[in-house]
């Protein structure tokens with residue numbers, strides 16, 4: 151099958167970088183990324199590459215190379231669908247905030263809207279690829295919508311979940327551990343030979359795109375349901391490791407053990423492995439929590455309550471870790487932070503991204519602001535407007551109160567000046583290289599550092615005079 155045009159619906163953290171890399175690696179294919187958010191598309195088209203809506207190391211260079219050549223960003227969704235041979239659906243699938251499954255299930259309304267639009271617009275056969283993370287068996291829903299609303303056009307549905315990690319998206323896309331493609335070609339039964347052939351051709355077409363730069367042995371093909379479920383499972387396992395080590399950090403603090411030493415000791419066991427054993431203030435990001443909640447919801451719906459409870463505990467532990475971190479700040483600062491300035495170094499949910507969805511920083515800030523603390527956050531990539539939007543979303547107090555208590559800073563030294571404490575919320579490398587003596591000199595004493603990422607050199611900080619408190623350090 152000759153693929154000439156790709157359309158991707160959703161120009162977010164996944165759609166943008168993923169399509170930029172496909173365009174870079176496949177110059178003979180036109181890749182059009184569409185979104186209903188006009189501002190976002192304008193930002194993707196900005197002459198100033200610092201204005202791209204997604205910050206990822208290396209992304210600007212890829213966009214610079216491909217944009218205008220065979221990579222296009224626009225809001226004309228109908229046209230892009232009509233012209234495409236393959237349509238990736240890469241829209242958001244947040245946790246439902248209303249109705250049945252509220253707070254647990256994935257909200258699939260954006261997916262359904264895409265499916266209906268594809269069905270309405272398409273005039274020739276298309277391959278529709280689920281790039282968004284979806285509950286297992288969503289492809290069935292897609293198929294039903296496409297078949298029933300469509301105009302006799304044949305739609306082949308593939309699942310191709312994205313495993314990139316924010317902060318390393320470009321290197322993950324260029325050199326992934328694996329690419330997963332689920333399709334009907336792997337189904338045991340096909341009604342006709344013709345049906346089987348079409349399913350195989352669709353699968354092959356997508357495999358061939360990735361095979362342009364990824365060794366074939368790293369491209370895994372499965373049936374649709376395995377692919378859909380594998381993405382949820384991968385995120386659940388990753389989050390579970392973070393919660394496991396974080397649960398031990400509490401135990402370390404109570405017993406005098408050091409969580410980093412424990413992590414190293416257990417991580418050298420090849421059955422356990424050393425990655426993803428870093429204790430912290432808790433995981434954030436748009437995916438881990440939502441995907442586990444979705445898994446819990448699916449298990450509950452299927453009557454598998456023990457399975458649901460098991461995975462739910464990962465979220466409970468993560469919430470506990472954020473609460474514990476905030477509580478420690480309050481108790482250390484003599485049981486009150488009222489009117490005290492607390493500098494936050496970092497607001498993004500991890501380093502090398504400007505994404506703040508579910509960031510631990512906003513939850514810790516919220517708890518401290520409930521106690522009337524003045525929070526002075528500084529982040530390298532997060533704009534102040536976003537910090538206010540995050541606090542507003544939590545809906546804990548009025549905008550006026552948020553503006554009084556949250557005082558974002560553009561200079562880290564200003565953020566720390568006259569503060570009673572500094573909390574490290576994001577592991578940005580540059581924090582390590584600050585002039586910590588100068589920071590100490592300008593703080594209220596005792597000057598405390600709560601290192602939610604175990605980023606700084608504890609001995610050095612203590613020598614300067616800081617009261618330094620890391621995570622999981624007894």
Ligand SMILES: NC(=O)c1ccc[n+]([C@@H]2O[C@H](COP(=O)([O-])OP(=O)(O)OC[C@H]3O[C@@H](n4cnc5c(N)ncnc54)[C@H](O)[C@@H]3O)[C@@H](O)[C@H]2O)c1
Nearest residue numbers: 160161162163164185186187240241242243260282283312
């Ligand atoms: N962010 C990650 O690191 C990551 C990694 C792997 C998988 N995923 C999954 O990928 C999917 C997308 O995540 P994201 O982080 O890119 O989300 P995002 O919110 O950054 O981007 C989604 C975009 O889709 C657009 N959109 C929604 N409905 C639309 C419609 N009907 N027509 C046109 N545009 C529409 C939105 O305006 C938004 O710009 C989610 O299912 C997520 O779980 C995310």
